[in-house]
Amino acid sequence: MRHYLKFTDFTREEYDYLFERxxxxxxxxxxxxxxQPFRGRVLGMIFEKSSTRTRVSFEAGMAQFGGHAMFMQSxxxxxxxxxxxxxxxxxxxxxxxxxxVRTYEQTIIERFxxxxxxxxxxxxxxxxxxxxxxxDIFTYIEHRGPITGKTVAWIGDSNNVSRTWLQAARIFDxxxxxxxxxxxxxxxxxxxxYGADHFEQFYDPYQAARNADIVTTDVSVSMGYERETLQRKxxxxxxxxxxxxxxxxKADAVFMHCLPAHRGEEVxxxxxxxxxxxxxxxxxxxxxxxxxxxxxxxxxxxxD
Ligand code: CP
Ligand code: NVA
Numbered sequence: 001m002r003h004y005l006k007f008t009d010f011t012r013e014e015y016d017y018l019f020e021r022x023x024x025x026x027x028x029x030x031x032x033x034x035x036q037p038f039r040g041r042v043l044g045m046i047f048e049k050s051s052t053r054t055r056v057s058f059e060a061g062m063a064q065f066g067g068h069a070m071f072m073q074s075x076x077x078x079x080x081x082x083x084x085x086x087x088x089x090x091x092x093x094x095x096x097x098x099x100x101v102r103t104y105e106q107t108i109i110e111r112f113x114x115x116x117x118x119x120x121x122x123x124x125x126x127x128x129x130x131x132x133x134x135x136d137i138f139t140y141i142e143h144r145g146p147i148t149g150k151t152v153a154w155i156g157d158s159n160n161v162s163r164t165w166l167q168a169a170r171i172f173d174x175x176x177x178x179x180x181x182x183x184x185x186x187x188x189x190x191x192x193x194y195g196a197d198h199f200e201q202f203y204d205p206y207q208a209a210r211n212a213d214i215v216t217t218d219v220s221v222s223m224g225y226e227r228e229t230l231q232r233k234x235x236x237x238x239x240x241x242x243x244x245x246x247x248x249x250k251a252d253a254v255f256m257h258c259l260p261a262h263r264g265e266e267v268x269x270x271x272x273x274x275x276x277x278x279x280x281x282x283x284x285x286x287x288x289x290x291x292x293x294x295x296x297x298x299x300x301x302x303x304d
Contacts, residue, residue, distance in 0.1 A: 002297055003113045003120045007130040007167035019138055021292040036066025044096035048074040048103040049223040054123045057287035058100055089115035104224055119297040132258045133164040135285040139278050147174050153212035154178045155205045156239050156266055158186040161218045161258050169198040179208035181235045209248035216256040217241045217266045242268040254278050
């Protein structure tokens, strides 16, 4: 049994397979053809934080597969009243076939997975957001071809999304330039050591964006960090993706954002709503890529 708790849980070969599968599953869906390998199966979804895209993409994907997705907000379950995560995992995984968890510390989802009888997928933690970066890389490849050898410029916080880009940089062999205010630099976790081919820390957004193929950003105040809002709004004031930042990047560069976005804060409307932006395809591809992940975790490789 496999889990998908961080981007490095799959190999490059597995991502190649999952992207091939995503192309097929997306085409079937667009053609209106029914493919229901999950009839009678249930996805349990535990949310300790808010969500639009993650909930809708998993729930819609599961329905398309002929299964059922069960939405649980921790505050409405006994988890919100202090039931140990290990006990919750034991109970839920006896009744459902696969679980998605959105929570705070990565250790919480790890403890859940250790006690789960079924595969567990990370739907975002404080440290990582693997499903997001899988969809982002798939979207880039759809529009521009291979990401290997390219440069991704991240303008903003060293958060769960940028740390997942960093994990992906080594697997897909691209470079991540990260520009953030002093005091918000990327902290490398566990065995995350990176050479200059894969990661460079900047403080100037213009320098980070120079010759980039992808320019991307995210909210400066992630869920769970709300008490730092006032300070962060001040600290990140010069870390906004505007047209001048985009002009530093390559002429055919794309803009990406995991959403939700805050126009006038981390990104200008001219950029996110402009011709280089891929944000809507990125959001839609959450569903197609996650269908491939769920199919792989439950059924293994599909030979056609
Ligand atoms: N990008 C993303 O995960 O969005 P939600 O918080 O709406 O799920
Ligand atoms: N970094 C953001 C991503 C939201 C999808 C957060 O964790 O709130």
